[in-house]
Amino acid sequence: MSDPPPEPGKTMRALVLLAPHRYEIRQVPVPRPGPGEVLCFVRATAICGSDPKVIDGKIAGWPPGYPFIAGHEWAGQVVELGEGVTGWKPGDRVVGEPHKGCGTCQQCLSGNYNLCDNYGRPETGHRHYGFKSQGSYADYIVVGARALHRLPDSIAYAEGTMVGSAGVALHGLRLAGVEPAATGLVIGPGAIGLCAIQLLKAMGATRVICVGRAGARLNMAKQLGADAVVDVLAGQAVEEVLDLTGGRGVDISVETAAADDGPTNAIKMTRLGGKVVLIGFYTPPERTIPLQSVVLKQLTLYGVKADPNSYRQVLSYVEAGQLTLKPLLSHVFPLTDFAKALDTFVNRREGAMKVVIEAES
Ligand SMILES: [Zn+2]
Numbered sequence: 001m002s003d004p005p006p007e008p009g010k011t012m013r014a015l016v017l018l019a020p021h022r023y024e025i026r027q028v029p030v031p032r033p034g035p036g037e038v039l040c041f042v043r044a045t046a047i048c049g050s051d052p053k054v055i056d057g058k059i060a061g062w063p064p065g066y067p068f069i070a071g072h073e074w075a076g077q078v079v080e081l082g083e084g085v086t087g088w089k090p091g092d093r094v095v096g097e098p099h100k101g102c103g104t105c106q107q108c109l110s111g112n113y114n115l116c117d118n119y120g121r122p123e124t125g126h127r128h129y130g131f132k133s134q135g136s137y138a139d140y141i142v143v144g145a146r147a148l149h150r151l152p153d154s155i156a157y158a159e160g161t162m163v164g165s166a167g168v169a170l171h172g173l174r175l176a177g178v179e180p181a182a183t184g185l186v187i188g189p190g191a192i193g194l195c196a197i198q199l200l201k202a203m204g205a206t207r208v209i210c211v212g213r214a215g216a217r218l219n220m221a222k223q224l225g226a227d228a229v230v231d232v233l234a235g236q237a238v239e240e241v242l243d244l245t246g247g248r249g250v251d252i253s254v255e256t257a258a259a260d261d262g263p264t265n266a267i268k269m270t271r272l273g274g275k276v277v278l279i280g281f282y283t284p285p286e287r288t289i290p291l292q293s294v295v296l297k298q299l300t301l302y303g304v305k306a307d308p309n310s311y312r313q314v315l316s317y318v319e320a321g322q323l324t325l326k327p328l329l330s331h332v333f334p335l336t337d338f339a340k341a342l343d344t345f346v347n348r349r350e351g352a353m354k355v356v357i358e359a360e361s
């Protein structure tokens with residue numbers, strides 16, 4: 001059992017963005033849960049690769065304006081239920097999803113709430129926490145009840161913040177489909193890539209190759225199940241992967257690195273008729289890829305946005321011991337040290353991987 005969450009006062013601490021790359025910790029009103037919403041105490045938030053872009057205001061519309069509170073990979077506890085919410089009680093341990101669709105558009109009705117037709121229109125009920133709506137770099141957050149999932153007692157809050165990273169990998173692999181006994185490839189041994197390695201195995205692949213820069217992350221890829229690792233900087237990565245697969249290429253490749261040559265390498269390393277899963281956040285947005293190879297090799301490319309419908313499965317894999325998130329957690333900071341935490345994450349200091357902001361109380 002866990003300690004009860006602290007009673008909210010009228011105000012709370014929050015990391016408030018004031019302008020591109022300008023933020024400070026301020027006292028702001030504790031948000032109130034509306035109908036269908038839940039007020040939660042934030043126990044932990046992981047810094048996501050997209051957070052520095054939101055903080056720097058590099059992507060149009062994220063945030064929609066200032067002041068703004070970012071943060072979306074969080075875990076915590078239920079504090080108060082809004083009107084009409086059932087199934088939760090104060091103190092329940094939860095992990096929150098970043099996307100909550102309007103619930104009524106064709107995409108939402110099809111389960112694709114990450115692609116909600118009413119994206120960015122809060123009056124329809126759509127929310128994208130930490131991007132378009134208030135996020136979790138604060139003591140409390142209000143979220144729609146359907147964006148919450150029960151966090152088992154066996155999974156720590158800091159670990160719970162990483163369910164979304166695994167969820168992105170799971171969503172991509174599920175979109176493409178992992179064939180029994182497939183050979184998989186993961187480009188980029190970051191948090192999502194390291195989850196993809198484990199999930200490929202859990203979902204039926206018998207062999208996984210990981211391509212990345214030689215170092216601690218590539219070593220961790222091996223520890224977490226990669227059967228072979230290839231140093232991308234050695235200059236022969238495509239040839240090496242082809243050698244490792246008898247010249248055929250892999251059945252399914254997952255590109256998470258977003259490096260300049262990542263998508264092209266994935267295309268070259270994948271077998272005839274194979275699948276290429278693109279998860280990287282590509283900035284700048286345009287890349288040159290060998291389209292003729294896509295056609296002549298009859299490849300299928302999958303774009304993957306976020307982590308819809310994945311939390312229950314990810315938590316189940318973690319509980320079953322088929323997916324471990326703990327090794328991805330490298331640093332923990334209090335909210336008051338956010339600048340140091342961000343610097344540690346962005347500049348990968350001391351081998352930083354997942355950097356988590358934890359509540360002190
Ligand atoms: Zn994220």
Ligand SMILES: [Zn+2]
Nearest residue numbers: 102105108116
């Ligand atoms: Zn919708």
